[in-house]
Amino acid sequence: MTGFYNMASVIPAVVLAAGRSSRMGRAKATLPLDGDTFLSRIVRTFVAAGVDDVIVVVGHEAPAIIESFETARLTARFVINREYDRGQLSSLIAGLSVVDRPGVVATLVTLVDVPLVSPATVRAVVAQYRESGASVVRPTDGARHGHPVLIDRSLFALFRAADPALGAKAVIRAHASAAGDVPIVDEGAFLDIDTAEDYEKITSDPSTGGAASDRSRSNGTA
Numbered sequence: 001m002t003g004f005y006n007m008a009s010v011i012p013a014v015v016l017a018a019g020r021s022s023r024m025g026r027a028k029a030t031l032p033l034d035g036d037t038f039l040s041r042i043v044r045t046f047v048a049a050g051v052d053d054v055i056v057v058v059g060h061e062a063p064a065i066i067e068s069f070e071t072a073r074l075t076a077r078f079v080i081n082r083e084y085d086r087g088q089l090s091s092l093i094a095g096l097s098v099v100d101r102p103g104v105v106a107t108l109v110t111l112v113d114v115p116l117v118s119p120a121t122v123r124a125v126v127a128q129y130r131e132s133g134a135s136v137v138r139p140t141d142g143a144r145h146g147h148p149v150l151i152d153r154s155l156f157a158l159f160r161a162a163d164p165a166l167g168a169k170a171v172i173r174a175h176a177s178a179a180g181d182v183p184i185v186d187e188g189a190f191l192d193i194d195t196a197e198d199y200e201k202i203t204s205d206p207s208t209g210g211a212a213s214d215r216s217r218s219n220g221t222a
Helices: 038-048 062-070 088-099 119-132 153-160 167-175 196-203 214-221
Strands: 013-017 054-058 077-080 106-111 136-140 149-152 181-183
Touching: 013 038, 013 088, 038 054, 038 062, 038 119, 054 062, 054 088, 062 077, 077 088, 088 106, 088 153, 088 167, 106 119, 119 136, 119 149, 119 181, 136 167, 149 153, 153 167
Parallel strands: 013 054, 013 106, 054 077, 136 181
Antiparallel strands: 106 149, 136 149
16 A cells, blocks of 8 residues: 555656567557557547656657657657667666656556557546555456556566566566456457557457558558
8 A cells, every 4th residue: 555645646657669569560659540650549548538747668660659659749758768678677667767756656557559548447547546545556357457557656666676587567466456456348458459460450440449441541651
């Protein structure tokens, strides 16, 4: 439990977008999605949920990702993880180095390959943290845990000291609790888009939020 904090305390968001996207074959952050890219859709969602400080960790193809985002007319801060090939934990630590400042009580963390989460889910995760003080807060549908994950500042040092071979999941699982589970009816919180087949499926199904017409737009913008 984190103890008392006030409603004005700061909870920024970290988007992990540094990987090689080897299974997709091109940078996921720049993939078109219903008028956005994966990255701009995620940042737009955080902004709509009331998060006013979004940090994006980039590494592989960083200049192209930053340039692509500039057309979205959204505000985010970028940090470059030059050691992105060491794994996702290295990117999380790079993000924590930026958000860990006075006034910050926790941070939201999500992956660039989970772009369809709703603002309502983000707000529910933050509300659960405010109410419970749980060290880790995650959306759940009872069978799965999704994104974003909220991590209390008290855990930041544990991620920095974590074994890279075990990654961030070991810390999250060690500090997860029933109090931090938020029942969510939002498939986007659990939909991890890793492959070209996954991308084709969501862009051809309007119910997922990616209009079929994106396939024709992607040729000129991705």
